[in-house]
Amino acid sequence: MRLGVLTGGGDCPGLNAAIRAMVRGTVSEGHEAVGIREGWRGIVARRTIPLDRGAVAGILPRGGTILGTSSYDCFLEEGGVDSLLAGTEELGLDGVVAIGGEGTLGIAHRLHVEHAYHVVGVPKTIDNDLAGTDVTIGFDTAVHVCTAAIDRLHTTAESHNRVIVVEVMGRNTGWIAAASGLAGGADVILVPEAPAAIEDVCDHIRRRHDEGKDFSIVVVAEGYPLTWRSGRQESPVVQASDEYGYDRLGGIGRVVAEELTRLVGYETRVTVLGHVQRGGTPTARDRFLATRLGLEAARLAGSSSWGRMAAVRGNEIVGVSLAEATQERREIPAAWIEAARVVA
């Protein structure tokens, strides 16, 4: 078989580890691997690179993706699907392994259901919001980066008696905020799944100050809607929408800081971690995870188990349906929210 591999959507640490494992797994089963450039667009544009064991040597610890990535969606382009199907044929691909998040795998699922397309998914996104798997590639590294940043901000907050608001990514879920906030000992963690009222945040910070703690660290997920006790809410701050209609979030950190200054009056600063959360070398856990998922994807594709996604369930790597993986956004468990309530 001739199997293509692509990476779609935002980059994240661990993509190269997954590509390497997919290629080596494919080759060891006696098949051929082909790299597709820049996500689904690469098939339409017929842009590929040959991949063998040697071609993926040395990429395991590298961030980003050697294949490039894009959010190209053939369903949103005039003639896009026909062109993608023709490209698949012309490139001689017997199947495709798509490494991506909800956008990329949503396209994979539609292609499989509507056109019997031969595709297998691998879950990646720092947001960790894909269903069907316990964890996605990139999440652990993002949490690691954010926790390290919170540790550093703690020392400045403490030295200057400041409130520091740290804005982290995560789109419409609070996985990164909750995990890094708990790991970094944040005093307040604000997530979209259970948005705390800003007045309660102020009371908590005032109480800390009354008890002699002159600083506070507030971790806010970019998708947190500013919320008041009255129930009034403002939607998360949207910077723009990209060409495929995805909202670009960001800016809630500043809004929260302004409210804290207005309501409590303590000196407040904002740090937006931004794309630094997605860059650089993957943690050992992400490399290990990506390797196991890449191998499983090669196995699924090699056995023509189309429409499946390699996934983690407990300590096991399993195959789940792309339908299950893309049917809904996975939110943080109630136990995490309770943990944040108790310790933060």
Ligand code: F6P
């Ligand atoms: O989905 C990953 C992610 O990093 C989100 O956390 C964030 O909202 C978004 O991508 C940023 O997208 P872009 O890189 O297009 O600005």
